Amino acid sequence: MKKCSAIENLLPLYSEGILADAEKRVVEEHLSECTTCPKELDYLRKAGQLANHLPDVEEPIWFQQKIMARVREEADKKSFTHKWFYPLKIKIPVQIMATIVIAVLAVYIYRSGDEQVKQILPGATRPVMEMQKGQAPGQMPQAADMALSPAAPPEKVPPREKLKQDKQTPVQVVRGGVQKSESPENKPNSANESDVSRAKGLAESKDEAQGTSLAEKYESARALQRIADQGEKAAKQALPTLAKKKESDIAAAPAAPQSMGAFAVALPQVKVVVRVNDLNTALAEVEKVLAQYDAKKVTKQLARGEALVLAEVSGKNWKDILSKLKRIGQVDEKVIPADKGEISLNVLIEILCP
Amino acid sequence: MLWMSKTIKHEKPSSVDDDLKYVMACQNGDTEAFSVLVERYSRKMLNVAYRMLSDYDEACDITQEAFLAAFRSIKAFKAEAKFSTWLCRIVINCAKNRLKQRQSLSRYGSASLERVAAEQGDCACCLAASNENDPALQLERKELEVEVQKCISMLDGDYREVMVLRDIQGFSYEEIREVLQIPDGTVKSRLSRARLAVKDCLKKVMGAL
Numbered sequence: 001m002k003k004c005s006a007i008e009n010l011l012p013l014y015s016e017g018i019l020a021d022a023e024k025r026v027v028e029e030h031l032s033e034c035t036t037c038p039k040e041l042d043y044l045r046k047a048g049q050l051a052n053h054l055p056d057v058e059e060p061i062w063f064q065q066k067i068m069a070r071v072r073e074e075a076d077k078k079s080f081t082h083k084w085f086y087p088l089k090i091k092i093p094v095q096i097m098a099t100i101v102i103a104v105l106a107v108y109i110y111r112s113g114d115e116q117v118k119q120i121l122p123g124a125t126r127p128v129m130e131m132q133k134g135q136a137p138g139q140m141p142q143a144a145d146m147a148l149s150p151a152a153p154p155e156k157v158p159p160r161e162k163l164k165q166d167k168q169t170p171v172q173v174v175r176g177g178v179q180k181s182e183s184p185e186n187k188p189n190s191a192n193e194s195d196v197s198r199a200k201g202l203a204e205s206k207d208e209a210q211g212t213s214l215a216e217k218y219e220s221a222r223a224l225q226r227i228a229d230q231g232e233k234a235a236k237q238a239l240p241t242l243a244k245k246k247e248s249d250i251a252a253a254p255a256a257p258q259s260m261g262a263f264a265v266a267l268p269q270v271k272v273v274v275r276v277n278d279l280n281t282a283l284a285e286v287e288k289v290l291a292q293y294d295a296k297k298v299t300k301q302l303a304r305g306e307a308l309v310l311a312e313v314s315g316k317n318w319k320d321i322l323s324k325l326k327r328i329g330q331v332d333e334k335v336i337p338a339d340k341g342e343i344s345l346n347v348l349i350e351i352l353c354p
Numbered sequence: 355m356l357w358m359s360k361t362i363k364h365e366k367p368s369s370v371d372d373d374l375k376y377v378m379a380c381q382n383g384d385t386e387a388f389s390v391l392v393e394r395y396s397r398k399m400l401n402v403a404y405r406m407l408s409d410y411d412e413a414c415d416i417t418q419e420a421f422l423a424a425f426r427s428i429k430a431f432k433a434e435a436k437f438s439t440w441l442c443r444i445v446i447n448c449a450k451n452r453l454k455q456r457q458s459l460s461r462y463g464s465a466s467l468e469r470v471a472a473e474q475g476d477c478a479c480c481l482a483a484s485n486e487n488d489p490a491l492q493l494e495r496k497e498l499e500v501e502v503q504k505c506i507s508m509l510d511g512d513y514r515e516v517m518v519l520r521d522i523q524g525f526s527y528e529e530i531r532e533v534l535q536i537p538d539g540t541v542k543s544r545l546s547r548a549r550l551a552v553k554d555c556l557k558k559v560m561g562a563l
Contacts (some may be wrong), residue, residue, distance in 0.1 A: 059397050
């Protein structure tokens with residue numbers, strides 16, 4: 001028989017019935033022979049009964065609500081930290097990506113928009129833009145003067161195609177404006193009217209865009225145009241500068257389409273150099289020819305060894321006038337007019353005598 | 355078998371199955387889903403805490419802290435154990451920490467807080483479940499319960515938790531292993547010693563049981 005102390009440790013588990021069979025048999029054998037251990041087992045059972053029947057305590061009033069109040073308070077703290085620190089993880093990369101996307105889009109739109117403008121206004125914008133690039137705003141009035149008097153810096157004569165292109169777009173636009181202001185009796189056709197309105201629109205928009213200084217320049221150009229309208233008096237004021245020009249300068253003048261752009265208002269569309277032996281005779285003959293073909297606003301300027309004649313002739317007569325001029329002397333066409341038919345041309349004839 | 359009587363009363367399987375649903379809702383940020391879990395387990399956890407601490411107010415405090423701790427770390431719950439087991443482990447740990455604090459305080463205090471706490475076991479709430487009509491029987495019963503609680507509170511924490519979980523709250527051995535994270539043999543040996551200690555205590559206090 002085992003000692004009671006060895007069996008006593010097994011009694012709590014024996015009472016619960018979780019002992020292994022071997023241990024259970026040993027305990028049962030001991031209990032049948034021992035007198036104290038069954039009493040201890042009985043005490044254990046009673047103690048267990050008391051422990052098992054301990055009543056549950058009740059929750060205090062609002063106990064669950066108090067717990068949930070603290071939980072909600074904790075959740076609010078959590079959301080507060082979430083609100084302030086969560087963006088650091090997520091929003092900064094999102095903001096960086098958004099900035100990059102916006103920058104790329106801005107560059108793309110800027111470039112595509114530039115191409116579209118070029119496609120829509122290939123001729124109109126280019127001279128204006130080039131003029132803005134090539135000249136400082138303060139130089140514009142001088143350019144206007146140069147436009148009236150072909151005192152452009154010496155440059156190579158541009159190719160004919162380029163010249164045509166330049167004339168067909170901006171100069172044509174300007175010419176409509178000149179016709180309207182200079183000769184109200186020569187009513188322009190509908191195309192010319194649209195040209196006039198477009199020219200005004202362009203001029204106005206350009207003024208608005210470039211501010212006061214450009215507006216002043218445009219006013220000066222219009223003043224020059226008014227001078228040309230007034231006839232001889234204004235032409236005399238303008239022509240001395242022309243008379244001082246050399247042939248190379250005159251030839252180079254049309255080669256500066258950049259400066260001609262907006263200030264081509266007062267420029268002759270046709271320039272011819274006639275080389276003669278007798279200046280006075282040739283000048284008289286030229287005047288006759290111009291008178292024969294109903295030239296208007298004929299102005300002339302004499303200088304040493306050369307004379308300048310400015311006139312407005314009908315475009316359809318220009319070929320005949322040119323053939324007559326060829327009889328007077330050796331004709332050199334510096335600016336060849338586009339085929340304009342009925343439209344009047346401003347003609348500058350320079351008579352040179354060696 | 356008297357020691358097995360409480361193993362039968364256990365949480366309903368349906369509520370256990372539903373626990374995970376509410377836990378997942380909490381993990382997804384639904385704070386109100388936690389109220390369902392509080393409603394289900396607050397009473398049981400309060401009783402575990404009370405039997406561990408033998409102090410009703412402290413048990414209420416510890417239960418609240420345990421629920422709060424569970425809510426804070428509910429995202430770490432991975433459904434490897436039942437939610438009730440996981441929650442009970444939190445309550446037990448909180449209660450054991452409180453016991454340690456109490457012991458450290460009692461070293462410097464003149465009166466034993468443990469004894470004071472044991473004497474407070476006769477709270478009105480303990481009698482709420484009593485159905486005795488006879489006042490004399492009620493009083494006798496109350497005294498007995500106080501003595502049993504005193505004996506339990508005399509146990510060391512490791513023995514106390516095993517006895518509370520098994521003999522008072524009726525947890526299965528498997529659940530106790532999960533809650534206390536100790537092997538089955540340790541659970542049984544601790545339980546055996548705890549029962550013998552309580553039996554001796556009661557025999558000493560009350561004479562012949």
